[in-house]
Amino acid sequence: MFKKVLIANRGEIALRIIRACKELGIRTVAIYCEPDATARYVKKADEAYLVTPGPLRGYLNIYGIVELAKNAGCDAIHPGYGFLAENPQFAEACAQAGITFIGPNSKAIRKMGLKDEARKIAQELGIPLLPGTPPLNSLDEAVKSADEIGYPVMIKATAGGGGRGLRICYDEESLRRQIPIAMSEAKKAFGDERVFIEKYLERPHHIEIQIMADKYGNMVHLGERDCSIQRRHQKLIEIAPSLLLPERIRCEMGEAAKKLAYAVGYDNVGTVEFLVDESLNYYFLEMNTRIQVEHTITEEITGIDLVQNMIKIAYGEPLNIKQYEVTLSGYAIQCRINAEDPLNDFLPSTGIVTAYYSPGGFGIRIDGHVTEGYHVPPYYDSLLAKLVARGRTWDEVVRRMHRALSEYVIRGVKTTIPLYIKIMEDEDFRKGNFSTKYIEEKLHSLLYTEEKDPFDLAVILSAAIVAHSRV
Incomplete structure (x- = not known):
């Protein structure tokens, strides 16, 4: 197994990879730019190094990161998602330096990275296209x-x-x-x-199929996720499995995803995305050649650790599971807890987290990187944490997510938590009546009264004035 892995990313996904590596007995190296100097993932890694220049470009510095990995004695690099994760030049630079890229080979990344090329391949394979x-x-x-x-x-x-x-x-x-x-x-x-x-389909479901392939031609799909709850094509809530698909269509789409992956010589974890209309016709959309933000819910319903499997496959281990052994158990929901203000057109919210209390209990998982005192910077994606609930039935998992969201406290910045509470209470969502236009069409009915932050100085002073006036 690898001795030391550099994580070419930040935030919650860097912490997720660190945890996977620790369970496999692998030492980890974190990289950070100045805004992340005190971040949780930096503290949890075995080693951490500052990369420059700038708060963003440091995470995009292909040759600087590879050189740092070499100097730190790393034998592999995990790119996470975003930044350089789907950059074939990064995968090639790792190979040239004798470092294993924990992800698919650069040829597969390049073929699937250009949407028009991916469409051509899908068309040649007879996979439906819009x-x-x-x-x-x-x-x-x-x-x-x-x-x-x-x-x-x-x-x-x-x-x-x-x-x-x-x-x-x-x-x-x-x-x-x-x-x-x-x-x-x-x-x-x-x-x-x-x-x-x-x-353009007006009200489709956005369905993605998780695949996993090794270097020896073995491949499985791990069912689907419904990612239809979106805002401006950015996913907010994901569900596994879909409430829409019958078993026959699930199997068809899974085999189509595998066929596409075979055609490009895919050899790691990846996701094939489709749009599905009201008549259950499905159409290839794109392939993501990396781990997805929402991989958590597939892990919850299959019991398969996708990040550890990425590492094992990259090391050269064969898959130890056959397609007939993949079973989907119960339901899982993921809510992306973003530092955004839903009452103000989802504008990003930055500042200091003045209080942080996470939910817990049976069937609840949090993948996050935020603690009290954390400074939410303006330079990166607004994702603070991923709250995941699982349950035996759809009704159970919705109720469990609602309870967990009601317990979740993040003060000092605006978040999407109150919006998600309203969604969990919405009758259409509970009945599975949603599409990619759900947020656009229902936002007016999901509005909420903003709760006053008890740690806000203005609130404290106002309360003190009221108290004083009563004396």
């Missing part, structure tokens, strides 16, 4: 293609991901206006301004 185009060469070509496909259409960045570079267009005017904006955003985010268009 009508779409190759990368566009002009506005006139886009207009002509959109007329043939039929509005609404979605503009998508060829090298996109994470909801960036996406624009929905309902007519020619919006298409002409949005394409330059999407191209500019794609250029800034991915260094590639190319975009294409694809038919």
